[in-house]
Amino acid sequence: MALSRLHTPCMEPKSLSSRPAAPLPSSASRVPRVQLSRRVLPCRVLCSVAPNQVESPGAQSTVADAPKKRECFGVFCTTYDLKAEEKTKSWKSLINIAVSGAAGMISNHLLFKLASGEVFGPDQPIALKLLGSERSFQALEGVAMELEDSLYPLLREVRIGMDPYEVFQDAEWALLIGAKPRGPGMERAALLDINGQIFAEQGRVLNAVASRNVKVIVVGNPCNTNALICLKNAPNIPAKNFHALTRLDENRAKCQLALKAGVFYDKVSNMTIWGNHSTTQVPDFLNAKINGLPVKEVITDTKWLEEEFTERVQKRGGVLIQKWGRSSAASTAVSIVDAIRSLVTPTPKGDWFSSGVYTNGNPYGIAEDIVFSMPCVSKGDGDYELAKDVIIDDFLRTRLKRTEAELLAEKRCVAHLTGEGNAYCDLPEDTMLPGEQ
């Protein structure tokens, strides 16, 4: 039996100088690495040991000889060796998943899904690194306690903290959910700036400490431009690894097409959400299929497709808030699970999924150098390619141009955060989705 390690002394945050210096950015459009102005936070990071790290039963740990990750939360402090046990020795290596906004409602659904194995599979042990704020720290402890009480065999480590440098260390997935909500009367430009600063910092931190192939899913809104800011501040991580979540829109669009056609939702495929996660988004009924047939052959009500369908997808969040009294945390968490699973399992042949990704040589004529939701396919290796065999007609092209124009305007608003000079903010209108602020 391993000795108890419950009272290991809390470690000081690593000094700034101990972090590996990031190489200079390779592309001119990336932000030059600036001196990090991180406030040194009080020592409140609680985490657990590294995987497969066995101590001899009699070893006494001291601050000097303890491994770097000796701080821990509760039962996740215990040492273990997955390869030593019959039940766990065929498991994959443990992966690090960092989650921001971890004390919020979306995370409260998501974390338990991650821990249960439904996302990464029954042989994939996981470590959850949860980022909270001073305000939410107690709630975060509560979440960690509930994760303890859930006894998930695959959940081998839980760390909670307020310092992103600690929490994002070696992250292989970063699920960036936390963002400031818009206060009453706040302009969208102000929201872009406030949240953009958060995502600029998180990009710099990921660049400094995360796995070199970390996959990043940005959920906090405005998510496309937040993702752009984040990747611009992380020049050493492939821009292709950054995603803005449009999967909930895709799921809602599939459901609305199924409803209209009177079929079960599993009959709808090839559903693309194009562009921005805002009211300019384009749910694409031209390329989507129902029972393998083009939607327009199945739903002949063109007026409904061209007018009502998109509105229904966009207003779903607002209707839900009216009904349910709060925003749709559960189905948002489900869509994050779907987004991850689409990257770690092969896309069914002939189908695709939507994700907000960095435009860099796309075949659809979308402006380059923004984060734009497009149809993707994956081999299941965490990476993706853009879908082929996509048709774009005049009606679709006009709408693509509108959402593209919005994203280009948002980009100009945050130029000071992407290293592209002075911001010039001329957003045409307020296009936040209801309940997505």
Add this chain to the structure above:
Amino acid sequence: MALSRLHTPCMEPKSLSSRPAAPLPSSASRVPRVQLSRRVLPCRVLCSVAPNQVESPGAQSTVADAPKKRECFGVFCTTYDLKAEEKTKSWKSLINIAVSGAAGMISNHLLFKLASGEVFGPDQPIALKLLGSERSFQALEGVAMELEDSLYPLLREVRIGMDPYEVFQDAEWALLIGAKPRGPGMERAALLDINGQIFAEQGRVLNAVASRNVKVIVVGNPCNTNALICLKNAPNIPAKNFHALTRLDENRAKCQLALKAGVFYDKVSNMTIWGNHSTTQVPDFLNAKINGLPVKEVITDTKWLEEEFTERVQKRGGVLIQKWGRSSAASTAVSIVDAIRSLVTPTPKGDWFSSGVYTNGNPYGIAEDIVFSMPCVSKGDGDYELAKDVIIDDFLRTRLKRTEAELLAEKRCVAHLTGEGNAYCDLPEDTMLPGEQ
């Protein structure tokens, strides 16, 4: 492609006379069937079609020829034939799961777990029948919409309603989560009465319309006595099929033992919670094991085991409320999943799980005719047997007597609801668990 069935007329609730008359109770201790005083509710039940029920594409449904279950919620109205499709034809038959308190926070976690397949497995399609109240009906619609948007392939039907006779029809699982919370200054006896009336009615309804082998898990507190009332009012359903949830206590107890021993929680087995889901509950450290060894051989701090351990398990809910600002919905939902899974998968050899079950010939010397949490094993067929090889020493016996006395006192308080004459309420003290009201 099936025709759209979205606007099928809403059906009137069946008249009372159309329900099958229940045979007279076989045991004197069961409540005689009384005239049901159910209020006929307005027609607001929304549900979907029966499984494997295919319509010819051209059929026009009318109120007269529509199957009884034609009312439906959204996309779950669509017709389908699981056996007709390659992907689904190896699936099991659809099962009906009824959930009360379906608009609450515990359900908000639980329903998505049920729908995802993590409880009943990847080849078990399910129908969710959700019971709400007038107050919660809109929220319930919101939940159903979020379930739609989640596109779970295994979730083939969703019905929401306020009439338990509609919602519990043919239920194979009834997860009774809804209960009235205790208002300020309310005596425990008053709470027992108010909630007891709910569970008496639900027992009568289950008796009238549920599957004859329905499994019932009572979560709403005080859950042991609520389960007793429920089963007493359902004389035609085996009393053995009723459970009171003590699994969260079991999970918390395992976690606390793991923490104290400095081992991962998967090393703790044979954890029994005895008795009432209240502060008189007995987390049993005499029979529990760590790494296959008796706990007392691993944790030699007897004072901690005898005093602090039980307190830690019981106070966990209160600590969580302090941290997290609300009660522990997520881990409660996880423990309901665990409780169901323990009944539908074989118990690992040598291990057992805890459940509040009806005492009827138990080998532990517990008073008969109450619902008492005890160690159970299952072949995975939904049924269970009581565990063998359980030791009871004087220390444990004394504590069993105390929780037994409380349950006997609670039973006297609700005699008017179990058909055993006039209630006489002499509860010794307030033993509700923090956050469990």
